[in-house]
Amino acid sequence: MPVPFELEVLHRDENLLVVDKPHFLSTTPRGRHVTETALVRLRRDLGLRELSPAHRLDRLTAGVVMFVIRPEHRSTYQSLFQDRAVRKEYEAVARHDPGLTLPRTVRSRIVKERGVMAAREVAGPPNSESRVELVEHRGGLGRYRLRPVTGRTHQLRVHMNALGVPILGDPVYPVVGDPAPDDFSEPLQLLARELAFTDPVTGREHRFTSRRTLRSWPAPELPS
Template structure:
């Protein structure tokens, strides 16, 4: 009989299995199906039933479960996440570089990094897993759905932590381009330092008083008296940092749906991409000890 360490759920259509632990609780559900419906109540019982019927729920030994399968405390269950309907994102990524440890990708606008909310198949990670057949692919850092440009993925579990630590220790130089209004009274280059905290709603950021926890160097590249192209070098990595920093100067990034005013756009509206691009990334490879530099093939124009 195989043990729990031997079973590795297969990747299905680019989607890796998620694992959930069945805890020992006072009033245990009668079945795994009942537990999943209670634990993940944002997913309908009909959807869970369909996943069982499609053979997408496994126990720790690799046996497919049914809606009648008993809840066995202190064991693991694996399940797959698929959505009946997803909005197709009509833009393609490009692989810029690949070696034994890394996959460097040029992400288009509107493509979410990893499965979340209403996107699974229409995410960069799942597209790449399907393309490479590598279920161990993991983003080392992230870009917003609205942002395009260079992003790194780890190909191997063994070396993933080393590259993640490189980002955690800020040993990576990132350069962004942005299109935003031109204001002749602003003198560049400009170093901006602000304290940023979670705002309301939770997915936006706000500026508060206190010791700065975010820093960006901003340069003016070109302008046409109305719009300007800026080069941004973030020294820290706060959520929405570049968007908040430019907005604080009253030059919000063109087509920003969050700043200065939150605008809820239709998810199928691809007509106005945020004019923010992760243009370049460079670092000394912590395993190969060579200088790495990658540039996006995308361009922002005035």
């Protein structure tokens, strides 16, 4: 099923390609999402046949994704994420709970079983950590800044749900739904807002920021 939204290139140099991914587009081929992925589109449209992802972003999450252009640097850039050397910031919209004390750091043990849609929290030593802050609120909704320290599958969605404020548009948390594959009407209100790191190849300081806004919290209109 074609995803009717476009990728936007934020940065390109001899080593890296950074794009602003839309909701509903997978980063890489997986399951039933094979041709309609960011990787396949970019390889085809930009002629970068050896392009590979430095990390992955959930299909339902929009925002900044980084790819490696040169195969000899693939493991070097992927190690940035494995070694937690990238500063990641996300934005989410969820219900505002005046009784929820924020900011706070959420730590838990998350497991994700193959073939099971939802990840879950279990007893045991924490393997996930997220910083959750409330930026502003209005009309019963809150705009949250999320900073994951670790990168477990669905981590931010699980942690927000555990706090009692599941992210708007989430078809899995708190209840697993079954949206039609061609239903693009309710995007998950989660955006990978920013990636920042020191380039291990060139030594440059990078900071890449999404230009997208979340539909439930549009940018304010500028005065005419």
